[in-house]
Amino acid sequence: MSQFVGDVVAWFADPVNWTGSNGVPNRVWEHVQMSVLAMVIATAIAVPIAVYLAHRRMGETFVVGIVNLARAIPSFGVIAVALPITIRMGLGLGFWPTLLALLFLAIPPLFSNTHAGISGVDQATVEAAEGMGMTNRQVMTGVEIPLAMPIMLVGARVAAVQVVATATLGALVAWGGLGRYIIDGFATQDLVEVFAGGLLVAVLAVATELLFSLAERLVRRRYHSEQLTRSTV
Amino acid sequence: MSKSPMITLNDVSKRFVGSVDDAVTNLSLTVDDGEIVTLVGPSGCGKTTTLRMINRLIEPSSGTITVAGSDVGTVPVHELRRTIGYVIQQVGLFPHRTVRQNIATVPSLLGWDTDHIGSRIDELVDLVAIDRSILGRYPLELSGGQRQRVGVARALAADPPVLLMDEPFGAVDPVVRGHLQGELLDLQSRLHKAIVFVTHDIDEAILVGDRIAILNTGGILEQFGTPGELLARPANQFVADFLGSDRAIKRLSLLPIDVSLLEPSLPGTAADQCMAAIDVGATLKEALDAIVSGNGRDVAVCAEDVCVGTVTIDMIHRRLTE
Numbered sequence: 001m002s003q004f005v006g007d008v009v010a011w012f013a014d015p016v017n018w019t020g021s022n023g024v025p026n027r028v029w030e031h032v033q034m035s036v037l038a039m040v041i042a043t044a045i046a047v048p049i050a051v052y053l054a055h056r057r058m059g060e061t062f063v064v065g066i067v068n069l070a071r072a073i074p075s076f077g078v079i080a081v082a083l084p085i086t087i088r089m090g091l092g093l094g095f096w097p098t099l100l101a102l103l104f105l106a107i108p109p110l111f112s113n114t115h116a117g118i119s120g121v122d123q124a125t126v127e128a129a130e131g132m133g134m135t136n137r138q139v140m141t142g143v144e145i146p147l148a149m150p151i152m153l154v155g156a157r158v159a160a161v162q163v164v165a166t167a168t169l170g171a172l173v174a175w176g177g178l179g180r181y182i183i184d185g186f187a188t189q190d191l192v193e194v195f196a197g198g199l200l201v202a203v204l205a206v207a208t209e210l211l212f213s214l215a216e217r218l219v220r221r222r223y224h225s226e227q228l229t230r231s232t233v
Numbered sequence: 234m235s236k237s238p239m240i241t242l243n244d245v246s247k248r249f250v251g252s253v254d255d256a257v258t259n260l261s262l263t264v265d266d267g268e269i270v271t272l273v274g275p276s277g278c279g280k281t282t283t284l285r286m287i288n289r290l291i292e293p294s295s296g297t298i299t300v301a302g303s304d305v306g307t308v309p310v311h312e313l314r315r316t317i318g319y320v321i322q323q324v325g326l327f328p329h330r331t332v333r334q335n336i337a338t339v340p341s342l343l344g345w346d347t348d349h350i351g352s353r354i355d356e357l358v359d360l361v362a363i364d365r366s367i368l369g370r371y372p373l374e375l376s377g378g379q380r381q382r383v384g385v386a387r388a389l390a391a392d393p394p395v396l397l398m399d400e401p402f403g404a405v406d407p408v409v410r411g412h413l414q415g416e417l418l419d420l421q422s423r424l425h426k427a428i429v430f431v432t433h434d435i436d437e438a439i440l441v442g443d444r445i446a447i448l449n450t451g452g453i454l455e456q457f458g459t460p461g462e463l464l465a466r467p468a469n470q471f472v473a474d475f476l477g478s479d480r481a482i483k484r485l486s487l488l489p490i491d492v493s494l495l496e497p498s499l500p501g502t503a504a505d506q507c508m509a510a511i512d513v514g515a516t517l518k519e520a521l522d523a524i525v526s527g528n529g530r531d532v533a534v535c536a537e538d539v540c541v542g543t544v545t546i547d548m549i550h551r552r553l554t555e
Binding site: 127 | 288290311312313314315316319321322323324325326327328329338339342387397
């Protein structure tokens with residue numbers, strides 16, 4: 001056991017593993033780029049539609065459906081489904097099937113939390129905004145989205161952690177990222193490399209979790225807790 | 234000078250989709266400049282629906298509504314609403330915006346510059362008597378009464394000629410409600426807005442209303458007139474029941490002491506005559522209260538310390554039967 005730990009430490013200490021396209025910095029950078037890109041695209045697709053539907057008091061059944069769907073699909077299955085689609089579309093291996101799979105995963109939590117957050121905004125507040133003469137767009141951007149932001153960020157956190165963890169599977173379809181260490185390690189029966197890759201993914205996922213938790217706390221403090229801390233005095 | 238009403242409802246009806254009954258039925262009302270009209274009635278009488286049709290949160294099924302001479306249906310809806318102050322029971326302050334930002338809502342929508350908004354907020358702080366120190370706070374940090382004042386300041390921010398108030402004091406305790414009612418009347422004596430005030434509380438309707446519209450289920454107008462008219466001559470049994478069994482007492486609370494009708498009194502002070510005394514500015518209700526809690530017949534009326542006459546129980550009775 002101590003032999004194995006020593007090997008892992010040696011792996012991380014080896015300068016070879018920190019340089020070139022298969023070095024840790026490049027693999028982490030690929031992993032982060034792919035995750036951020038997937039989150040940005042998923043947000044751009046899911047949030048506007050969810051905000052609009054919730055603002056119009058529409059789409060509750062759609063939300064339930066999409067949440068159940070998301071729970072039913074295993075990450076591995078998503079990649080397996082994405083691969084033939086991108087190949088048929090002539091987009092090939094690697095980047096596109098990975099991105100497509102991550103979008104499938106990220107959109108449901110973003111969509112359902114945004115919808116729930118907007119739907120949960122106090123109707124009296126929305127009515128006051130309309131009664132003051134705000135346009136629909138102003139009500140959405142100026143009142144509903146800021147007030148729903150803490151719940152929307154919960155959805156973003158769930159989505160981002162899932163995306164970071166699942167981007168690992170991109171290595172199965174010949175994309176890079178931290179999954180390379182795991183897949184290549186299994187192929188060459190190099191369990192130290194497998195473990196090092198797993199450790200890096202775990203650290204990145206936890207870092208993502210912490211980053212979004214921090215953002216949630218900042219937003220909650222901005223909008224809510226100042227009142228709470230003062231009102232308890 | 235003949236003036237046209239600031240708000241006119243002409244034969245307005247509303248039937249909600251999926252309902253077979255009208256929520257508001259052929260309602261015609263006017264509200265003049267500087268006048269508070271209270272809409273009062275039981276639950277389901279369409280008073281809130283009527284209010285919301287004025288700023289088009291609800292569109293009428295038929296009839297026309299004009300504000301300041303123009304049909305509300307011909308103005309783009311958000312532009313219309315920016316010219317109409319709106320206060321609701323839950324206040325509806327934006328919890329993510331400071332008091333200052335809340336008050337600045339409509340001026341910001343109208344594109345006022347920062348200096349203009351700043352000076353307007355200074356005026357409003359004095360007008361509604363809120364403490365300057367709360368401007369940087371968030372609504373949930375405020376008391377119910379403060380929130381309500383901020384809500385009124387926000388509604389008045391762009392100096393609209395018309396103010397719609399939907400049970401504005403419904404969520405505060407009776408003591409604070411009394412203060413807020415007094416402040417509203419004080420504010421109105423300086424601002425002269427056309428105000429529509431919805432309440433389910435007949436006492437509040439009588440206190441704040443220059444005229445009262447009593448609505449029945451289905452938005453049927455049972456009677457529209459001054460509090461004195463309604464109390465003296467209720468149009469029907471529904472109105473009489475709604476006004477309550479203490480109609481005569483309520484009327485007395487609206488009638489001031491008329492010095493020219495007082496019985497003469499002996500010179501000197503009330504103390505000299507060992508009589509209960511009330512101030513000359515009191516209402517007949519207060520006079521009656523002083524009589525029944527005193528000797529049961531009469532009470533001295535004093536200006537400063539000097540008696541100017543005597544109110545008797547007979548005189549009060551005569552005033553009610555005039």
